[in-house]
Amino acid sequence: MENILTLTNLTKEFGAITAVKNLSFTIKKGNVYGILGPNGSGKSTTLGIVLNVVNKTSGQFTWFDGNTSTHDALKKVGAIIERPNFYPYMTASQNLKLVCKIKEVNSSKIEEKLEIVGLLDRKDSKFRTFSLGMKQRLAIASALLNDPEILILDEPTNGLDPQGIHQIREIIKKIAAQGTTILLASHLLDEVEKVCSHVVIIRKGMKLYSGRVDEMNASYGFFELKSNQNSILKEWIAKHKDFKNFKEDQKGKITAFLAHELDAESLNRQLFKEGIVLTHIVKRKESLEEQFLQLTNNLK
Amino acid sequence: MLRLLHIEFIKLWNNKSSKFLIICYFGLLTSIALFASIKFEIGFFKFHLADSGVFNFPYIWHFNTFIAALLKLFLAIIIVSMVANEYSNKTLKQNLIDGLSKKEFILSKFLTILALSFISTIFIFLISLILGFSFSDYNILDAIFKDLEYLVAYFVKLTGFFSFCLFIGILIKRSAFALGFLFMWFLAVEFLPYMYLWSHYSKKLADTIYSFFPLGSMWNLIAQPFTRLNAIKSIAKQVGEDVTYDYIVHWHEIIIVLIWTAIFIFLSHYLLRKRDL
Incomplete structure (x- = not known):
């Protein structure tokens, strides 16, 4: 070109x-x-x-x-x-x-x-x-x-x-x-x-x-999850191999980052089997802003 | 070249104040013709400028170019502001981004200077010719086209002065301050030191030194024409003053001004190249 x-x-x-x-x-x-x-x-x-x-x-x-x-x-x-x-x-x-x-x-x-x-x-x-x-x-x-x-x-x-x-x-x-x-x-x-x-x-x-832009961060995205049984949910995520890490904010929303491909439907199904009922589930890719902040912060 | 001139023309002619000043300037040049109507009558003493020989060929070339050169300050304002405004409007930056090179930018300004000086020279040539034909005592072809070097000197004088203004405009970037700088330069660098040298040493030394300075060399190009008049000469003789004066336009004087012109244009380009905008 x-x-x-x-x-x-x-x-x-x-x-x-x-x-x-x-x-x-x-x-x-x-x-x-x-x-x-x-x-x-x-x-x-x-x-x-x-x-x-x-x-x-x-x-x-x-x-x-x-x-x-x-x-x-x-x-x-x-x-x-x-x-x-x-x-x-x-x-x-x-x-x-x-x-x-x-x-x-x-x-x-x-x-x-x-x-x-x-x-x-x-x-x-x-x-x-x-x-x-x-x-x-x-x-x-x-x-x-x-x-x-x-x-x-x-x-x-x-x-x-x-x-x-x-x-x-x-x-x-x-x-x-x-x-x-x-x-x-x-x-x-x-x-x-x-x-x-x-x-x-x-x-x-x-x-x-x-x-x-789409190759900037080789990432599988992340889930935003909420449940009334947050402590069990966190334990489960920590053990699950598809997730790298997670964090929880003050309002109880858990953000779990994926290490492998995983879609929302199968995650929901698995959690339901474990007896964990979600009140909120959203799958997202990092926005450019989040990727940008990660990139620029890494250098500090 | 025409493209560059046209670019500058669009910028100048659409600006109301520049247009007003340019029209004023040429209006004032024309009004030199009004000198013809100057008449004094104080008791027995009658004075009619047109009859005093001011408009005789070839003296008229000297007189008119000298007087007209005093009006160049009008155009100086235009030259300074046409450069300084490019900085304050940041249009210089935009011009460069649009694909004008820095050299072309300076060249367009310099060509405008040449054009204005040239038009002014043609103008003064025509006015003098008309005035001369109306009032001159002798209209022989030899006399008419004698001493035309004053027109060359006039052209060089304007070009040199405007190039100085261009450089100051680029150096200072603000029109008011640039005009102030020009005035300060005249007072502090040329006029006062000249006076000092004259009074403490000799006029000759002062003249020699200042014939190499920008404004001094431009002033030297066209010597004052007054003491060349018969009327003035006879008055001077009566009070016992000998006024033999060198009125000729010398080649070395023209060359000094041309060298200054080249220096100013070169420095303007150098400044523009070195600066970040």
Whole structure:
């Protein structure tokens, strides 16, 4: 598969602080990637480096297998970082016209892209009159102008109200469905979980994991159980070979982690045979959030 | 190149205050023509500027370029803010992400400087030509196209000054502070030390040293034209002052300003390359 972006041992130091440390990963065409990490983990710095606004200290990155210069490659990229930056005194369509000039693409697609983000009726309003959600949507329209090979989004829903967040997510899903490669940096895990197929997890500038989301933790999931005979239930779980371990919270809910495959029906049946009656049974897989916390905590 | 100019044009022309200042600037340039109507009548003393020989060819090239160059401060505000605003709006960052290289960014600003200086030069050429034809005592072709080097000096002077503004805009990143810095530079680095050298040593030493400084070298390009007027000369003679003055545009003066221009553009690019945004 075609490589879109390759990072090799990328490092960035701000004085004594190392924001990005020996980071390497590859973005392949057609996948939706998430870069996950807590605030200040180096996500934005990494994106800043590959987007030509932050100077790297050492290491390398290449766009499109290194056949083009960075600024030419960026003409085939759509990117939104942190806050939408446009000329406040210009209207939406004037701003987009300028972007077309910079990217050297025809300005015929301006209306089409404004339509996608639902701003067509505001195309002649000045940028400074826009709400944050509208500004962010305009930024997406601007990033789409060149029908990019890859769309880079850095915290696209930061600071938006629930409606705004929902709108942005819908737009991202729509774009992903068209087969555009997406790189989404976020500290919001459910956001990444909902749209991404691959994930790169970084913490303190170092890579913890990169690969498919579903292979991140080879886990069989866990059960949440409740019963009026909790002490017998715990004894039984402790002896059962299909469970690794378990914990109980104050409300008496037992979370039991699986070591082998086991479905809810057969567990229920076995327990009933033992004379243990459940009042609550749920089988779940670890959410990305739980896996993420496990991963990031392991390093402490 | 046209693409870069066009990009900058979109940014400038859609900004109301830049547009206003540019129109004001060219309006003021045109108003040099109003000098023609200056008339004083104090008792027996009658003075009509247009009759005093100010608009004679080829002297008019010298006089008009000198006066017009004083107005460059108007455009300086535009140059400084067109750079500093890119920082404060963070649009510089967005431009780079959209695929403009840092070199192209500086180049688009520099081309705009060249274009503005060039238009201003053409403008002053046309105004002088019209004024000269209306008021000059002699309209022989030789006289008309003599001393056109003042126009070259004018163009170089504007380009040099605006490049200085561009560099300060990139260095300071805020338009108000950048203009303050420009003023402080003029006072603290050039004007006051110059005055000090003049009063404690000699004017010659001060002139020589400051002909190598940015603003000093730009000022030197077009010498003051007043003492060249016959009227002023005769007054000066009466009070016993000898005003032989070097009015010629020297090649070395042009080269010094061109070197400064190159230094400013290079430093701007260097700063932009080194900085993280």
